[in-house]
Amino acid sequence: MKWKVTVIVRLKEGLNDPEGRVIGNALRNLGYAVENLRVPKHFEFELESEEPEEEVEEMCRKLLANPLIHDYEYSIEPVS
Amino acid sequence: MKWKVTVIVRLKEGLNDPEGRVIGNALRNLGYAVENLRVPKHFEFELESEEPEEEVEEMCRKLLANPLIHDYEYSIEPVS
Numbered sequence: 001m002k003w004k005v006t007v008i009v010r011l012k013e014g015l016n017d018p019e020g021r022v023i024g025n026a027l028r029n030l031g032y033a034v035e036n037l038r039v040p041k042h043f044e045f046e047l048e049s050e051e052p053e054e055e056v057e058e059m060c061r062k063l064l065a066n067p068l069i070h071d072y073e074y075s076i077e078p079v080s
Numbered sequence: 081m082k083w084k085v086t087v088i089v090r091l092k093e094g095l096n097d098p099e100g101r102v103i104g105n106a107l108r109n110l111g112y113a114v115e116n117l118r119v120p121k122h123f124e125f126e127l128e129s130e131e132p133e134e135e136v137e138e139m140c141r142k143l144l145a146n147p148l149i150h151d152y153e154y155s156i157e158p159v160s
Contacts, residue, residue, distance in 0.1 A: 008122065020123075023123065023143070023144075024125065026143055027125075027139055027143060030139070030142060030143065032127065032129070032135055032139060033127060033128035033129060034125050034126070034127055035125065035126040035127075035128070036124075036125055036126050037123060037124070037125035038123075038124045038125070039121070039122065039123060039124075040122050040124065041119070041122070042088065042119065042120050042121070042122035043100075043103065043117060043118075043119055044116075044117070044118045044119075044120065045104065045107075045114050045115065045116055045117035045118070046114070046115040046116050047112065047113060047114055047115075048113035048115075049112070049113060055112055059107055059110070059112060062110060063103070063106055063107060063110065064103075
Protein backbone atom coordinates (compact mmCIF):
# COMPACT_ATOMS: atom_id res chain seq x y z
CA MET A 1 0.00 0.00 0.00
CA LYS A 2 1.16 3.53 -0.73
CA TRP A 3 1.51 6.32 1.81
CA LYS A 4 2.23 10.02 1.84
CA VAL A 5 4.73 10.70 4.63
CA THR A 6 5.85 13.97 6.21
CA VAL A 7 8.73 13.99 8.71
CA ILE A 8 9.76 17.08 10.68
CA VAL A 9 13.10 17.01 12.50
CA ARG A 10 13.77 19.74 15.05
CA LEU A 11 16.88 20.59 17.02
CA LYS A 12 16.24 19.87 20.68
CA GLU A 13 15.20 22.79 22.85
CA GLY A 14 18.19 24.91 23.86
CA LEU A 15 20.43 23.92 20.95
CA ASN A 16 21.69 26.69 18.71
CA ASP A 17 20.07 27.07 15.27
CA PRO A 18 22.48 29.39 13.41
CA GLU A 19 20.45 29.41 10.17
CA GLY A 20 17.35 30.34 12.15
CA ARG A 21 19.22 33.12 13.93
CA VAL A 22 20.41 34.63 10.66
CA ILE A 23 16.95 34.55 9.10
CA GLY A 24 15.35 35.90 12.28
CA ASN A 25 17.81 38.80 12.28
CA ALA A 26 17.10 39.53 8.62
CA LEU A 27 13.34 39.66 9.30
CA ARG A 28 13.85 41.95 12.33
CA ASN A 29 16.01 44.22 10.16
CA LEU A 30 13.06 44.46 7.78
CA GLY A 31 10.94 45.64 10.72
CA TYR A 32 9.04 42.50 11.74
CA ALA A 33 8.76 41.63 15.44
CA VAL A 34 9.92 38.03 14.98
CA GLU A 35 11.24 35.87 17.84
CA ASN A 36 12.63 32.37 18.23
CA LEU A 37 12.86 31.60 14.55
CA ARG A 38 13.81 27.97 13.93
CA VAL A 39 14.42 26.08 10.70
CA PRO A 40 13.47 22.44 11.25
CA LYS A 41 14.25 19.86 8.57
CA HIS A 42 11.14 18.88 6.64
CA PHE A 43 10.91 15.76 4.44
CA GLU A 44 7.99 14.76 2.23
CA PHE A 45 7.85 11.51 0.29
CA GLU A 46 5.75 8.60 -0.86
CA LEU A 47 6.34 5.18 0.65
CA GLU A 48 5.22 1.78 -0.57
CA SER A 49 5.00 -0.34 2.57
CA GLU A 50 2.88 -2.77 4.55
CA GLU A 51 4.31 -1.44 7.83
CA PRO A 52 4.69 2.29 7.26
CA GLU A 53 4.90 3.35 10.89
CA GLU A 54 7.70 0.90 11.72
CA GLU A 55 9.61 1.84 8.56
CA VAL A 56 9.31 5.60 9.06
CA GLU A 57 10.43 5.25 12.68
CA GLU A 58 13.49 3.30 11.46
CA MET A 59 14.28 5.86 8.75
CA CYS A 60 14.23 8.62 11.35
CA ARG A 61 16.56 6.76 13.67
CA LYS A 62 18.93 5.55 10.94
CA LEU A 63 19.17 8.52 8.61
CA LEU A 64 16.85 11.49 8.94
CA ALA A 65 17.48 12.47 12.56
CA ASN A 66 20.22 12.25 15.14
CA PRO A 67 18.49 11.36 18.42
CA LEU A 68 21.28 13.04 20.40
CA ILE A 69 20.38 16.46 19.09
CA HIS A 70 17.01 16.12 17.34
CA ASP A 71 13.38 15.49 18.16
CA TYR A 72 11.19 14.31 15.30
CA GLU A 73 7.56 13.84 14.44
CA TYR A 74 5.84 12.39 11.40
CA SER A 75 2.46 11.99 9.77
CA ILE A 76 1.48 9.07 7.52
CA GLU A 77 -1.59 9.19 5.29
CA PRO A 78 -2.83 6.78 2.64
CA VAL A 79 -2.35 8.02 -0.93
CA SER A 80 -5.77 8.15 -2.51
CA MET B 81 -0.93 40.32 19.85
CA LYS B 82 1.43 37.36 19.61
CA TRP B 83 1.22 34.58 17.03
CA LYS B 84 2.87 31.26 16.34
CA VAL B 85 3.68 31.12 12.63
CA THR B 86 4.75 28.20 10.44
CA VAL B 87 5.82 28.82 6.83
CA ILE B 88 6.55 26.00 4.37
CA VAL B 89 8.31 26.90 1.11
CA ARG B 90 8.35 24.27 -1.64
CA LEU B 91 10.12 24.22 -4.97
CA LYS B 92 7.53 24.41 -7.73
CA GLU B 93 6.44 21.14 -9.30
CA GLY B 94 8.98 19.91 -11.86
CA LEU B 95 11.98 21.74 -10.42
CA ASN B 96 14.96 19.68 -9.37
CA ASP B 97 15.49 19.12 -5.63
CA PRO B 98 19.06 17.76 -5.44
CA GLU B 99 19.07 17.43 -1.64
CA GLY B 100 15.83 15.47 -1.85
CA ARG B 101 17.24 13.22 -4.55
CA VAL B 102 20.31 12.38 -2.47
CA ILE B 103 18.27 11.57 0.64
CA GLY B 104 15.74 9.56 -1.39
CA ASN B 105 18.60 7.52 -2.88
CA ALA B 106 20.09 6.92 0.56
CA LEU B 107 16.75 5.64 1.87
CA ARG B 108 16.27 3.37 -1.15
CA ASN B 109 19.78 2.00 -0.60
CA LEU B 110 18.67 1.10 2.93
CA GLY B 111 15.81 -0.89 1.40
CA TYR B 112 12.84 1.49 1.73
CA ALA B 113 10.47 1.94 -1.23
CA VAL B 114 10.60 5.73 -1.13
CA GLU B 115 9.60 7.95 -4.07
CA ASN B 116 9.49 11.67 -4.83
CA LEU B 117 11.34 12.76 -1.72
CA ARG B 118 11.36 16.55 -1.38
CA VAL B 119 12.93 18.78 1.24
CA PRO B 120 10.84 21.95 1.56
CA LYS B 121 12.07 24.83 3.66
CA HIS B 122 10.24 25.03 6.98
CA PHE B 123 10.26 28.11 9.23
CA GLU B 124 8.72 28.39 12.70
CA PHE B 125 8.65 31.61 14.69
CA GLU B 126 6.69 33.87 16.99
CA LEU B 127 5.40 37.17 15.67
CA GLU B 128 4.12 40.20 17.55
CA SER B 129 1.73 41.90 15.16
CA GLU B 130 -1.70 43.43 14.72
CA GLU B 131 -1.82 42.29 11.07
CA PRO B 132 -0.13 38.91 11.06
CA GLU B 133 -1.50 37.66 7.76
CA GLU B 134 -0.36 40.74 5.83
CA GLU B 135 3.07 40.65 7.49
CA VAL B 136 3.66 36.95 6.90
CA GLU B 137 2.62 37.29 3.27
CA GLU B 138 5.16 40.15 2.91
CA MET B 139 7.92 38.16 4.64
CA CYS B 140 7.36 35.30 2.20
CA ARG B 141 7.53 37.58 -0.82
CA LYS B 142 10.48 39.64 0.42
CA LEU B 143 12.72 37.09 2.06
CA LEU B 144 11.55 33.54 2.71
CA ALA B 145 10.50 32.49 -0.79
CA ASN B 146 11.36 33.29 -4.38
CA PRO B 147 8.03 33.37 -6.24
CA LEU B 148 9.77 32.42 -9.51
CA ILE B 149 10.70 29.00 -8.20
CA HIS B 150 8.75 28.48 -4.97
CA ASP B 151 5.21 27.97 -3.76
CA TYR B 152 4.55 28.68 -0.10
CA GLU B 153 1.91 28.15 2.53
CA TYR B 154 1.63 29.27 6.13
CA SER B 155 -0.39 28.82 9.27
CA ILE B 156 -0.88 31.49 11.94
CA GLU B 157 -2.23 30.65 15.39
CA PRO B 158 -2.58 32.82 18.49
CA VAL B 159 -0.01 32.08 21.21
CA SER B 160 -1.95 31.07 24.29
